[in-house]
Amino acid sequence: MRKDALDFLRCPKCGRELSIKTIFQTKDKEIISGTLICISCGSTYPIKSGVPDMVQEMDRGVALTERSYNIAHVLEEKKWKCRDYIKRRVKTLLDHLEISPEDLKGKKILDAGCGGGQLACKLSSFNCDVVVGIDICRIITRAFDNCRRKSVHYVRGDIMNIPIREKYFDVIYCLDVFPILPNPEKAFDNLSRLIREGGVLFITFINSNSDILFWKIMYPTWRILSRLPLSIQDVLSYLFAVCFVLVSSFKRRKFSKNFFNEGRVLYYDMFGQGYYYTEDPKEVRKWFIKNGFRKIEIKLGSAGFRAYARGIK
Ligand SMILES: C[S@@+](CC[C@H](N)C(=O)[O-])C[C@H]1O[C@@H](n2cnc3c(N)ncnc32)[C@H](O)[C@@H]1O
Ligand SMILES: [Zn+2]
Secondary structure, three states: OOOOHHHOEEOOOOEEEEEEEEEEEEOEEEEEEEEEOOOOOEOOOOOOOOEEEEOOOHHHHHHHHHHHHHHHHHHHHHOOOOHHHHHHHHHHHHHHHOOOOHHHHHOOOEOOOOOOOOOHHHHHHOOOOOOEEEEOOOOOOHHHHOOOOOEEEEOOOOOOOOOOOOOOOOEEEEEEOHOOOHHHHHHHHHHHOOOEEEEEEEEEEEOOOOOOHHHHEEEEEEEEOOOOOOHHHHHHHHHHHHHHHHHHHHOOOOOOOOOHHHHHHHOOOOOHHOOOOEEHHHHHHHHHHHHOOOOEEEEEEEOEEEEEEEEEE
C-alpha cells in the first residue's frame, strides 16, 4: 500500500479519514505490513502483504462466497495470462462504458469486486490518475504481487460496507458481482455515493425476466447448495470437475489437464456462492433514478439473462 491511498480510504465503521498507526515492513515506498487507524473512532485495520484489509465480520453467505473465490481466482490466473483474453475484456468494458482508452487519461476508476485485479491493472496502463481494485477475497494480495504500477491500488473491502471516500471516482464498474451480494440495492446505493458529478456507473446483473429454463432450475438449486457444509461443497466441486473433464474432452476432441481446473472454477463460480439474486431491469432503472443518475441505459445480453446497466451522475 502506498501512502497516497489515504486520499481515498475511509473507515468502514464511521466513514472518517485514516492515518498510519504502525509500519512493520516497507519495500519500494510500499507499506507491506502495518496498521491503519481511524482518526475519529480509533478502529484499526491491518495492512497485510501490501494490501489494507478493511473487511469487518462476514456472515456465512459472504464467507462462503469469499472462500469460493479465493480458490477460483487462483485456479483462473492462467486464463488471465492470455493477452487476448485481457484485450477482449478491456474492449468489451470500454464499449459498454462508451469510453475510449484516451478518455481514461487522468481519470479515477473503481473496479468494485475486482477479483484477481487483472482488469484494474490493465486499465491503469491507460494513464489513469488512480485505479482502485476492491474485493472481499483474501487473495487480493496476489493482485498486489502481480501488478506493481504506481497508479493502481488494491484494497480488501466489502461493497456492503465500503471503505472509500464519497464523490471520488469518474468511473465505477462492477462486473458479475451484483448477483452474489447480500443486498444488491444497498450495494448500488453504496457505489452511487462514490461517483462524482458527471461520473459513470456501470454494473452487470442477471435478468429475472429471462425465460431460460436452465436459470429457472439453477436458481433454487443455488439456494440449496449455498446451505450445504463447506466440506460437501468441496467434494461436489471435484465430482463436477470430473464430469466437466469428460464432457469437455469429448466436445473439444482432446484431453487437457486444464479442463479439471476449468471445471472447478466453473463449480465455484456457479455454485459456491452464499447469495444469488436476479433483478428486474425496471427495478434496476429505479435504483439509478433514485440515486440521481441520468442517461440510463439497460441492455440485455444475447441470451437475455445477462444484463448491462449504465448511468451518468
Ligand atoms: C464473478 S467474480 C467477478 C470478478 C471480476 N469482477 C471479473 O469480472 O473478472 C465476483 C467477485 O466479487 C467479489 N465479491 C463478492 N462479494 C463481495 C463483496 N461483498 N464485496 C467485495 N467483493 C465481493 C468476489 O470475491 C469475486 O472476486
Ligand atoms: Zn472510524
